[in-house]
Amino acid sequence: MKTNFLLIRQKLILICTTFSLTIGVLLFRAIQGVNYNIQFNQNEIYGNEYQRPLERLLLHISEHKLTANRYLSGDTGLKEEISAKQSLIDKDFAALEKSDGRLKIPLKTTVEELANRKREHYHPDTLKKEWEELKSRFADIKQGEMDKRHTRLISGIRALISHIGDTSNLILDPDLDTYYLMDVTLLALPQTQDRLQKALSYGEGIIRRKTITLDERIKLNEYAILLKQSDLDRVRGSVQVSLNEDENFLGVSPSLQKNIPPALEEYTKANEAFIGLIKKIANLENVEPAEYISVGTEAIKESFELWNVAADENDKMIRIRVDNYEKSRLITLVLTLLSTAVSLLFVFFIVRNLKQAQSQLIQAGKLAALGEMSSGIAHELNNPLHFVKGFNKQIEGLIKGKYPDAFKDIMEYTQYVDESCERMKKIIQHLREFSRQSPHEFVPVSINEALNNSFILLSEQLRLRSISVSKNLAQGDVAVNADINQLEQVFMNIITNCRDAIEEAHGTEGGEIIVSNKIDGSSVVVEFKDNGRGIKKELLEKIFNPFFTTKEVGKGTGLGLSISYGIIKEHKGEIVCKSEEGAGTTMQVILPLYIRKAI
Numbered sequence: 001m002k003t004n005f006l007l008i009r010q011k012l013i014l015i016c017t018t019f020s021l022t023i024g025v026l027l028f029r030a031i032q033g034v035n036y037n038i039q040f041n042q043n044e045i046y047g048n049e050y051q052r053p054l055e056r057l058l059l060h061i062s063e064h065k066l067t068a069n070r071y072l073s074g075d076t077g078l079k080e081e082i083s084a085k086q087s088l089i090d091k092d093f094a095a096l097e098k099s100d101g102r103l104k105i106p107l108k109t110t111v112e113e114l115a116n117r118k119r120e121h122y123h124p125d126t127l128k129k130e131w132e133e134l135k136s137r138f139a140d141i142k143q144g145e146m147d148k149r150h151t152r153l154i155s156g157i158r159a160l161i162s163h164i165g166d167t168s169n170l171i172l173d174p175d176l177d178t179y180y181l182m183d184v185t186l187l188a189l190p191q192t193q194d195r196l197q198k199a200l201s202y203g204e205g206i207i208r209r210k211t212i213t214l215d216e217r218i219k220l221n222e223y224a225i226l227l228k229q230s231d232l233d234r235v236r237g238s239v240q241v242s243l244n245e246d247e248n249f250l251g252v253s254p255s256l257q258k259n260i261p262p263a264l265e266e267y268t269k270a271n272e273a274f275i276g277l278i279k280k281i282a283n284l285e286n287v288e289p290a291e292y293i294s295v296g297t298e299a300i301k302e303s304f305e306l307w308n309v310a311a312d313e314n315d316k317m318i319r320i321r322v323d324n325y326e327k328s329r330l331i332t333l334v335l336t337l338l339s340t341a342v343s344l345l346f347v348f349f350i351v352r353n354l355k356q357a358q359s360q361l362i363q364a365g366k367l368a369a370l371g372e373m374s375s376g377i378a379h380e381l382n383n384p385l386h387f388v389k390g391f392n393k394q395i396e397g398l399i400k401g402k403y404p405d406a407f408k409d410i411m412e413y414t415q416y417v418d419e420s421c422e423r424m425k426k427i428i429q430h431l432r433e434f435s436r437q438s439p440h441e442f443v444p445v446s447i448n449e450a451l452n453n454s455f456i457l458l459s460e461q462l463r464l465r466s467i468s469v470s471k472n473l474a475q476g477d478v479a480v481n482a483d484i485n486q487l488e489q490v491f492m493n494i495i496t497n498c499r500d501a502i503e504e505a506h507g508t509e510g511g512e513i514i515v516s517n518k519i520d521g522s523s524v525v526v527e528f529k530d531n532g533r534g535i536k537k538e539l540l541e542k543i544f545n546p547f548f549t550t551k552e553v554g555k556g557t558g559l560g561l562s563i564s565y566g567i568i569k570e571h572k573g574e575i576v577c578k579s580e581e582g583a584g585t586t587m588q589v590i591l592p593l594y595i596r597k598a599i
Contacts, residue, residue, distance in 0.1 A: 012350060016343065016344060019343070020340060023336060023339075023340060026336075027332065027333070027336045030332050030336075031329060031332060031333070034325050034326075034328055034329040034332065035329070037325045038322055038325045038326060038329075040169050041169075041318050041321050041322045041325070042322060043106055043107070043167075043168045043169045044168055044169050044170050044173060044178075044182075044314075044318050045315055045318055045319065045322075046103050046106055046107055046168055047107065047164050047165065047167075047168025047169070047170045047186075048168075048170070048185070048311050048314060048315050048318075049099060049103065050099050050100070050103050050107055050109075050164050050168070051161055051164055051185070051186070051311070052095075052099075052311065053092050053093075053095040053096040053099055054096065054157050054160060054161050054164070055161075055190070055304065055307055055308075055311075056088075056092045056095070057089065057092045057093070057096065057157050058154060058157055058158070058190065058193055058194070059193070059300070059304050060085055060088045060089045060092055061089060061131075061150060061153055061154055061157070062150075062154065062193070062194075062197035062300070063085055063300075064082065064085040064086065064089060064150070065146075065147070065150035065151075065154075065197065065201065066197070066200060066201055066204070066293075067081055067082050067085055068082060068138070068146055068150070069143060069146070069147070069201060069204075069205075072142075072143040072146065073143070073208070082138075086135055089131060089135075093124075093127075093128045093131065096124050096128075097124060097128070100124045106167075106168075107164055107167045107168055108163075108167040109123070109124065109160075109163070109164075109167075111123055113167075114163070117163070119159065119160075119163055121156065122156050122159045122160045122163060124160070126156070127153060127156050127157060127160070130149070130152065130153050130156070131153060133149075134146075134149045134150070134153065147201075154194060154197075158190055158194060161186065161190055162186075164186075165182075165186040165187070170182045170186050171186065173318075175245075175249040175250075175317075175321070176241065176242070176245040176248070176249065177241075177242045177243075177245045177246045177248070177249050177253075177256075177317060178242070178249070178314055178317050178318060178321075179242075180238040180239070180241040180242040180245070181238070181239070181242045181256075181310055181313060181314045181317070182314060183234075183238045184235055184238045184239055184242075184306075184307075184310045185307055185310045185311045185314060188231065188234050188235045188238060189235065189303055189304075189306065189307045189310070191230070191231060192227070192231040192232075192235065192271075192303050193300060193303050193304065193307075195223065195226060195227055195230075195231060196227065196271075196274070196296065196299055196300045196303060197300065198223070199220075199223040199227065199274075199278060199296070200274075200292075200293070200296035200297070200300070202219065202220070202223065203220060203223075203277070203278055203281055203292055203296070204289060204292060204293060204296075206220075206281060207281065207287060207288075207289045207292055208289055212281070212284070217282045217284075220278050220279075220281055220282035221278075221279070221282045223278055224275050224278045224279050224282065227271065227274070227275050227278070228275055231271070232268065232271050232272070232275070235264075235267070235306070236264065236268060239260060239264050239310070242256070242260070243256065243257065243260060243261070246317075249317075249321075250317075250320055250321060250324055253313065253316060253317055253320070255313060255316060256313045256316070256317065259309050259312075259313060260309060260310065260313060263302075263305055263306045263309040263310070264306060266302050266305065266306075267302040267303055267305070267306040269302075270295070270298045270299040270301070270302040270303075271299045271302070271303070273295050273298070273299070274295045274296050274298070274299040277291070277292055277295055277296070441483055442481050442482060442483055442571075443481070443482075443483075443484075444479045444480075444481060444594050444596070445479060445480055445481070445482045445483075445484045445487060445594075446477070446478065446479055447473075447474075447478045447479065447480060447517050447524055447526060447591075448473050448474075448478060448517070449484075450482075450484055450487045450488050450491060451471075451473065451491060451515060451517070451526070453488055454488050454491040454492045454495060455469060455495065455515075457492065458492060458495050458496065458499070461499060462495075462499060462511075462513070464508075465499065465502070465503055465508045465511060466508050466509055466510075466511060467499060467502055467511035467512065467513060468511065468512050468513070469512075469513050469514075469515065470512065470513070470514045470515070471515050471516070472514070472515070472516035472517075473515075473516065473517055474517050474518055474519060477596070478517060478519065478524055478593075479593075479594040479596070480524055480571070480573075480591040480592060480593065480594050481571075481592065481594045482571050482591065483571075486567045486570075486571075487567075487571070489563075489564070489567065490564040490567050490568060490575075490589065491526075491589075493561065493563070493564045494528050494561075494564065494587050494589070495513065495528065497561070497585075497587075498513050498528055498530035498532060498585070498587075499511075499513075500532075501530055501532025501533050501534070501584075501585060502530055502531065502532040503532075504532065504533050505531070505532045505533035505534075506531070506532075510531070511530075511531065511532075512530070512531050513528065513529070513530050514527075514528075514529040514530075515527065515528050515529075516529075519593060520590075521593075522592060522593050523573075523590050523591065523592060523593055524590070524591050524592075524593050525588055525589075525590050526588070526589040526590075526591070527586060527587070527588050527589075528586070528587045528588075528589075529584065529585070529586045529587075530584050530585055530586075531584040532584055532585060533581070533582065534579045534580050534581040534582050534583050534584055534585055535577070535579040535580075535581065535585060536581050537580070537581070540577060540579060543561055543577060544561050544562055544565040544575070545562060561575075568589060568591070571591055571592075572591075572592055573589065573590050573591035573592065574590050575587065575588065575589055575590075576588040576590065
């Protein structure tokens, strides 16, 4: 008995271990997916961080360019201002060097990575060398050459911003609110800032010269149109989409709704004012240089202010998304461990109850039946454990960001686990009731219920052998006065014999069991018909004898039908066997019909 128990326990442990490995692989893949999403979004944060010193460089180098042009045009009083601008640019390059030192690996700004993309001339060190050369030769460079050097430097910085957008995943942002905010910070505003600087420099030269050609008027109108349609309208449109879509992705961001609109309004006012002055110059209206420079500088300033606010808000929303992924990862771990713990708990529960049930068995036939049931329960565990697997597939949906309410998900999946566990509990309880040693209790028993219970316990064994079951059960209240545990033992013994006969005849293909019941006068006839190998005629009279079996050595005790025969006799019924070798077997269990007394 101990040996058999250990064998069952080992099987259950093996099943549990197998599914634990499966769950472990699924958990690893799920966590791997969540970690990928976390790293993906973390790179976006890196991208914004790296872009900050680049944005400051765009601002200060452009200001240096405008100031240098005025200085070279004869305004020698700007020397100290130029020196101050150069100090700011030096600090910006120092900040860029610090960011590059930390982030060059994830953002691929090493010399090798940039060379692979044919962008080696945009390396921060290269840009800094260009600036150092421009600064050192400031006194002897002519104005035209100075413009070219500034333009080349600004172009390199914008190209590096584009590279950061590619490698930081900013350009691939998955959510509409952060995607359109990214469009503002990574693409639209840097383009706007460059165009504003060019328009300011171009218009200032015309104003100071006090003459304008037709081509220059056309160029100014072109600047006005581009600043309005390609820049201002695009920035406003993208910001508005971000604000509108905010609630659809991880909920509304209060700071986004609060901080972006005022910054956008100031940016809009400043740019519209500057565009208006450009149009005045193009229309030959008088505009003072100081006014033009002041309004243009304000437009540039507000574009950088908007960039700072938008970048900060983008960072906040991406961090919220990272926090959500980290929460999903924790939920995945907790729920997987919870489901595994529940499964292990019920394996322990099953093993304990199997041991108790086996210790109570006093008949060899009941031992055999219980062994079959134990095997059936081991197979029945597959469905709840498969559910754990399916449940983990649901957790993968959380990696894709489909479940914004994490608490709700926990409650939902916990309920699913409970439902599956309840099913396992019912199966175990049924086994305990079947196996316990207690005086026989004859009560009205539904034949259909007893049959269905027997097939439930053996259904997995039949399924694995591809044995189909056809039921033709009488409708209505068909009952007998019986002990349900003993009755189910008889039915299970017969079904087991059908199974073995079919397997010997057909292997795992083509098996069929037909079960039916009917009322015949004052009796209930339950019939089991299989298409197994059948029984030789000379052996039919022996099948109810104790220790007689037609099975191979080691596959049967010869007690199943003997015990079943005794049980049915005790119930004042009989068992009839009809069989022909090669044509299957029909077993009939005939019991007195229970007639309910009218009240």
